[in-house]
Amino acid sequence: MGGIHLAHSPYHGAAVMSPIALSDTQLDIIMAAAKPLSPSDRDVFLRRVAAALASEPLLGDGLVARTCRQVFSEHWVAPELDPRVGVGKHGR
Numbered sequence: 765m766g767g768i769h770l771a772h773s774p775y776h777g778a779a780v781m782s783p784i785a786l787s788d789t790q791l792d793i794i795m796a797a798a799k800p801l802s803p804s805d806r807d808v809f810l811r812r813v814a815a816a817l818a819s820e821p822l823l824g825d826g827l828v829a830r831t832c833r834q835v836f837s838e839h840w841v842a843p844e845l846d847p848r849v850g851v852g853k854h855g856r
Contacts, residue, residue, distance in 0.1 A: 784817055790828045797832035801839055809839045 798806045812835045
């Protein structure tokens with residue numbers, strides 16, 4: 765008998781969330797907040813933002829932005845800087 769094999773699904777074992785109704789502006793806020801993160805951190809960031817927003821009864825642009833800032837601060841890893849930056853070409 766045919767059927768869907770969940771073991772092959774990329775979402776196997778993942779918690780299923782209800783869709784969140786976001787305006788275009790709110791979606792832009794979230795995507796802009798995710799952009800500076802490394803690609804490997806974006807999925808976790810987006811899931812955490814969605815989970816935080818799912819518990820809110822009313823979503824406004826300010827709440828979405830505040831939530832993104834809070835979650836972003838938990839995921840941001842500053843890049844390592846070249847210690848030679850700021851040194852003139854003769855100082856290298």
